Structure formats: structure tokens, C-alpha cells
Amino acid sequence: xxxxxxxxxxxxxxxxxxxxxxxxxxxxxxxxxxxxxxxxxxxxxxxxxxxxxxxxxxxxxxxxxxxxxxxxxxxxxxxxxxxxxxxxxxxxxxxxxxxxxxxxxxxxxxxxxxxxxxxxxxxxxxxxxxxxxxxxxxxxxxxxxxxxxxxxxxxxxxxxxxxxxxxxxxxxxxxxxxxxxxxxxxxxxxxxxxxxxxxxxxxxxxxxxxxxxxxxxxxxxxxxxxxxxxxxxxxxxxxxxxxxxxxxxxxxxxxxxxxxxxxxxxxxxxxxxxxxxxxxxxxx
Amino acid sequence: xxxxxxxxxxxxxxxxxxxxxxxxxxxxxxxxxxxxxxxxxxxxxxxxxxxxxxxxxxxxxxxxxxxxxxxxxxxxxxxxxxxxxxxxxxxxxxxxxxxxxxxxxxxxxxxxxxxxxxxxxxxxxxxxxxxxxxxxxxxxxxxxxxxxxxxxxxx
Ligand SMILES: Cc1cc2nc3c(=O)[nH]c(=O)nc-3n(C[C@H](O)[C@H](O)[C@H](O)COP(=O)(O)OP(=O)(O)OC[C@H]3O[C@@H](n4cnc5c(N)ncnc54)[C@H](O)[C@@H]3O)c2cc1C
Ligand code: FES
Ligand code: FES
Numbered sequence: 394x395x396x397x398x399x400x401x402x403x404x405x406x407x408x409x410x411x412x413x414x415x416x417x418x419x420x421x422x423x424x425x426x427x428x429x430x431x432x433x434x435x436x437x438x439x440x441x442x443x444x445x446x447x448x449x450x451x452x453x454x455x456x457x458x459x460x461x462x463x464x465x466x467x468x469x470x471x472x473x474x475x476x477x478x479x480x481x482x483x484x485x486x487x488x489x490x491x492x493x494x495x496x497x498x499x500x501x502x503x504x505x506x507x508x509x510x511x512x513x514x515x516x517x518x519x520x521x522x523x524x525x526x527x528x529x530x531x532x533x534x535x536x537x538x539x540x541x542x543x544x545x546x547x548x549x550x551x552x553x554x555x556x557x558x559x560x561x562x563x564x565x566x567x568x569x570x571x572x573x574x575x576x577x578x579x580x581x582x583x584x585x586x587x588x589x590x591x592x593x594x595x596x597x598x599x600x601x602x603x604x605x606x607x608x609x610x611x612x613x614x615x616x617x618x619x620x621x622x623x624x625x626x627x628x629x630x631x632x633x634x635x636x637x638x639x640x641x642x643x644x645x646x647x648x649x650x651x652x653x654x655x656x657x658x659x660x661x662x663x664x665x666x667x668x669x670x671x672x673x674x675x676x677x
Numbered sequence: 678x679x680x681x682x683x684x685x686x687x688x689x690x691x692x693x694x695x696x697x698x699x700x701x702x703x704x705x706x707x708x709x710x711x712x713x714x715x716x717x718x719x720x721x722x723x724x725x726x727x728x729x730x731x732x733x734x735x736x737x738x739x740x741x742x743x744x745x746x747x748x749x750x751x752x753x754x755x756x757x758x759x760x761x762x763x764x765x766x767x768x769x770x771x772x773x774x775x776x777x778x779x780x781x782x783x784x785x786x787x788x789x790x791x792x793x794x795x796x797x798x799x800x801x802x803x804x805x806x807x808x809x810x811x812x813x814x815x816x817x818x819x820x821x822x823x824x825x826x827x828x829x830x831x832x
Contacts, residue, residue: 399696402741422739429737430718442696444741470731493807494785495725495732 400432401441408450408529408558411443416531416554419443423451423466424499426492427508450529451503451558456480460563462527465503465556469515470494472502480564483518483590486573490514503557509543512609516543517573517590520606520614524562530555545612567601569594570672574665575608587658589665593672598628610645610658617644620666629673638663680744684709685753695741699733700724702740703750711751711780715809722808725781726750732788751780754787762828763787763821772821774812782808786822794830798823 402422405411415421420439422428423446431437445451451466454475461477469488472478478485491497491514505515506526518524519539526542528535531554539560542550551557569592576586588608594601603624605617620641627633642663681690684707693702700717703709703726715723717736724735727749728742754761763783766772773779782805789796789804796804801822802815810818 399694399698399739402695402739404695404741404744425737425739425742426719426734429739433718444695444739446742493722494788494804495722495734495807496719498728498731499733499737 402444404444411445412554414443421445421556423501423504426500463560466501468501469497483571487514487518490575509547509549516614517606517608521592521604522562524560527559528555529558543613567594574668600624600627610662634666638666641666682743683747693740697740699738700735709750709752723778723781725784732785763825766825767821770817770821770824772818778810790826
């Protein structure tokens, strides 16, 4: 995709051949929204790309009683059009704010996760729902919890030759309210400066249980488990949430980069917690 | 590599490197220069085309990714020599100044109106958030899309 000439791309005939090609040093190519940008900018220079975006084994969404299996090469737009957002509204909230329509048509959930960006938007629902990553490689299949799969910025537990085949997304019990707020530079387009996603189980205004995931405030997406615990039994009112803002801010380990200084992120993160007040039915 | 796809309703077969950008394939190999290159990095939407009816950025699409698919570019919108209602509305509502961004906006809007024939102004803005225009200030573009929607609904 460089101006100097097209990068070499191989289209494997099946999953086995794809694995063999990746084992030989080929870089997986799904939607290309990251790969082509980075090659063009000169950040990456893979010997060749292996086009896995249309492999049947990586496509499709299968719904079961207790969860959904989502193929790695399913695009963001396909997810939005599927029944998944109905079952799990957190996906609708997140995916509607991911890029713009063309990026959503091209980009895949597998590519987003394999990037392991601390600002990767699909990681928020995957962390909240405690999804598993199903991989396939020269030594067969593996399945890892998302939090063990993502190791650091751009780092995953994938071994040489392994690719992500699918995600197992368990449906949580009950009917949690879903919340997502992303602070970014330009509306709808591009990478979060910081983000908070939440699932909150309410009984009236009392919080029965809560899960919180923060994006772009640490080397990986993180769950704020300490704050989750403290939320239990509190009411969803300002007086009850305010004392926890500092605690949420303290869970962050921001890295100052081009997208905003870390003092800003730490302070702003704490205040994000108050956004949960919007989940109150009476104020909706 | 030989790839074949449908381009604006006609079947084409070309011999290209699989990594050739769809943008270059269209503009340089096939002479369809309506599709524009702005940033080349996914940020401006000037290169938007439809693949199987859905918007895609041709600057971030490799030839191999459209093999066997249907591609629609701005050149494919005219019917029987007449401007498409979107093209007409962009001209009438002054949604075009220098015109560089226009094919991308029209292709993106085309995809929107197919799915949602009667969008609200906010829905139009949200949908076009991936397209940049340095001239018009967007208001006229939104108006043009709403006007086109009306033309298309009225037949
Ligand atoms: C203009 C623009 C806006 C964007 N906005 C957002 C945004 O708002 N939020 C956001 O999170 N991201 C955003 N992105 C980033 C990108 O679109 C997403 O990360 C997307 O989901 C990547 O998917 P892809 O299929 O295009 O990945 P690709 O570019 O094809 O691949 C990305 C990486 O993943 C690897 N890979 C892909 N599939 C697999 C697999 N199955 N197994 C193993 N490795 C694999 C590739 O080798 C590569 O390293 C944006 C990008 C652009 C250009
Ligand atoms: S040229 Fe493709 S998005 Fe700008
Ligand atoms: S009319 Fe000039 S960039 Fe939009």
C-alpha cells in the first residue's frame, strides 16, 4: 500500500493454509484499516500479508442460550446489524461511536482486539462481559480470557502462527443497564482519549452489582474492580457516587502521549463516574 | 493476479498485483477519476466507494478485497444520462464548492439513503462524520442530502 508499490498479499484457500502462511512470517490482514495505515506511515513493514478477512471459519455469529460466538473477521457494521446489540446493548453504544460508517464496514472485531490498543473500543464490551478469545494455530486451538490475552500496548498472547478465530461472549445474568462514554478529539472519528463503559444491575435506585471498564488510561483496557465493589449497595445518586471519583481516578496508569496529557486524563476519568447517573430511569 | 468484479454494473477483469489499492486501480488502471484521494489514510472520506452496497474507503482497500464483489463509484450513479437526485441536490443546495470532497460525500450519502430514506439532520451529520470538506462548512451538504432524500421519496 506504500506509494512506492503495493505490498504483497496472499489469499489462502483455507484456514490451514492461512496458519501456515502466518507461521512463515505473513501478517494477517482482515479489514486493513490499521494494517494499511501503518504500512503507509512506515511503522510496519511486513514481508507479506495473509488475507483472512473472508475465511468462512472466521465469519458469522452464532447465538446460543448462554452467549454468542462471534467470528474474528466479523465487521463492526455487521455486529451492529446483528441481533447482538439487542441482547447486549453495550455493543450498540460502543460500535455506534467507533469510527465512521465506512470504517465500521471495513474494520473487524478481530483486528481491533489483535491491535491491543489501550484505546481499542471493542475491548470495552469484551472486558465488561468477560469474553474469551478463541485462537487457532499450528498447535491447535486455545481459549483465553480477554484479560489474559491482552498483554500490553500492541502485545497479545498470540504465539507464532496463531490467529484469532472467534470470541465467546457470555450473556450476563439479569438485565444490567449499559453505559458508554468516550472522550475523543474529533466527533465520532478516531481513537478515544479516554473512555468508560459500564454494566450496572439496579434494584430501584440501589446498585446490586456493577462492572466498569476504562479505555486509554493504562497500557491496556482495565477493569476498575475496587470501585465496582464499593458501588454495590450504594444508591445511584450523586452523593453516593462522588466519593468514589478519586478512587476511580487512582486506578488509572495513564501514559502521556499525543492524545492528551495524563493529569488531564486522571482528573477527567474520576468525573466520568458521574455519567452513570444518566442510567437513572427517572432522569433518562 | 487476475481479479474480476462488477464495476458500475459492468463486469471487469483485470490483471493487478493483489495489493494494488482499489483507488489506484480505479483511477489509474481503469481511468475512473471521479473517486478522489485526499489523505490516503482513512481520515477524509474523499475516496469513498460502495462495495456490495456498503461504503468503503478505496485508499485502504486492496484489489484482492473486491474480487468477486460489486463496486459502485460516482461514475455509476447517472441513469440514462441524467444526474442522480443526490448529484442534482448537491448542485442546487450549493453542497459543492471546489468539489473535491463531493464524490465521497455523495457515495456515503447514497449508502445512507438506501438504508434510511428519511433521515433526520442529526442522522445525516452522524453518518457523514467520516467525510471532510474544507469549503462548505457542512450545513449545505446536510441540506443537500435532505433535499435528495425528498426527491428520492417523491420519485
Ligand atoms: C479513520 C479511522 C478511524 C478509526 N476509528 C477507530 C475507533 O473509533 N475506535 C477504534 O477502536 N479503532 C478505530 N480505528 C482503528 C481500526 O479501524 C480498528 O482497530 C479495526 O477494528 C481494525 O480492524 P481491521 O480488520 O481493519 O484490522 P487490520 O488492519 O486488518 O488488522 C489489524 C491488526 O490485527 C491483526 N489481525 C487482524 N485480524 C486478526 C486475526 N483474526 N487474528 C490475529 N491477528 C489479526 C493484523 O495482523 C494487524 O496487526 C480507526 C481507524 C481509522 C483508519
Ligand atoms: S483518501 Fe481515503 S479516506 Fe482520505
Ligand atoms: S467542496 Fe471543497 S472540500 Fe468540500
